Amino acid sequence: MTECLHQEALDEMVMEAKKFTKYGNVADYIPALGDADPDTLSIAVYRGYEDCYSAGCIHEKFTLQSISKVLTLALALMDRGEDYVFSRVGMEPTGDPFNSIVKLESNRPSKPLNPMINAGALAVTDMIIGESTGEKLGRLLSLVHEMTNNTDLGYCERVAKSEFETAYLNRSLCYFMKQHDVIKSDIEELLDLYTKQCAIQLDCHDLAKLGYVIANEGKNPVTERQVIPLHITRILKTFMVTCGMYNSSGEFAIKVGIPAKSGVSGGIMGAVPHGIGIGIYGPALDERGNSVAGMKLLESLSSRWDLSIF
Numbered sequence: 001m002t003e004c005l006h007q008e009a010l011d012e013m014v015m016e017a018k019k020f021t022k023y024g025n026v027a028d029y030i031p032a033l034g035d036a037d038p039d040t041l042s043i044a045v046y047r048g049y050e051d052c053y054s055a056g057c058i059h060e061k062f063t064l065q066s067i068s069k070v071l072t073l074a075l076a077l078m079d080r081g082e083d084y085v086f087s088r089v090g091m092e093p094t095g096d097p098f099n100s101i102v103k104l105e106s107n108r109p110s111k112p113l114n115p116m117i118n119a120g121a122l123a124v125t126d127m128i129i130g131e132s133t134g135e136k137l138g139r140l141l142s143l144v145h146e147m148t149n150n151t152d153l154g155y156c157e158r159v160a161k162s163e164f165e166t167a168y169l170n171r172s173l174c175y176f177m178k179q180h181d182v183i184k185s186d187i188e189e190l191l192d193l194y195t196k197q198c199a200i201q202l203d204c205h206d207l208a209k210l211g212y213v214i215a216n217e218g219k220n221p222v223t224e225r226q227v228i229p230l231h232i233t234r235i236l237k238t239f240m241v242t243c244g245m246y247n248s249s250g251e252f253a254i255k256v257g258i259p260a261k262s263g264v265s266g267g268i269m270g271a272v273p274h275g276i277g278i279g280i281y282g283p284a285l286d287e288r289g290n291s292v293a294g295m296k297l298l299e300s301l302s303s304r305w306d307l308s309i310f
């Protein structure tokens, strides 16, 4: 028997899931992320115009990190079309960590296996159309504004700079792909854009709204504008299911069954098709880079409200 969504149940589930924060650690390979409070856990569940439940410190802001990969993929697909995008990045899960380099060499032709791992996301960011980094980032932020109706959203300069200065592994992925002609632009300019896209800053409410638009076939519930074409939202949700939680994607599909994308800041965006957008923030991560308590919370949410798509 499943029950209706209600506030007390959500508060209770957050309290329970919060106990798991002690099993994780905040990411510190991007030094600025190391300052986050590991005990925090918050969630917003958005069901369209003025219908939103939330629990925890929901006004706390965090950066998108890998969740931004879903949005850049949407933009690149709108800019270039499927044939072009998938000639430079694949559609298959890797089963490897998000920043792994190993399959770049063994995969033939040499292109990253999917757009959710760092290598694939860097290749996708390289495809965004614009004359300058500023124009490309501006176009990405416009998409975020159109999905959330929040025009105050921007990126955190401190986090972007901290990642730019320490992104040795991402630089090496870029050099490898430049050699194989997967990446076309200047590597420092690409990393400047990529680290800024990852540093886009928001709260759980806005994250849930992003998830909602993807869940509901690309339409903004307030403006009723078709922000992302329907066929592209299907591609996004499919990647979220197969690769969104990296090498935990299989287990997550079984235990939770909601298209979702995580980021190393501790964010998770969920998109329940034709229904709900979910935004979670819990910066204590497991060894695969996913929010420990956030995943527990999604597991109980999914079972209690029967949200699995399978």
Ligand code: DON
Residues within 6 Å of the ligand: 064, 065, 066, 067, 098, 099, 118, 163, 170, 198, 262, 263, 264, 265, 288, 289, 290
């Ligand atoms: O490129 C990186 O390593 C980070 N900016 C993003 C990685 C990330 O969020 C992986 N997610 N769980």
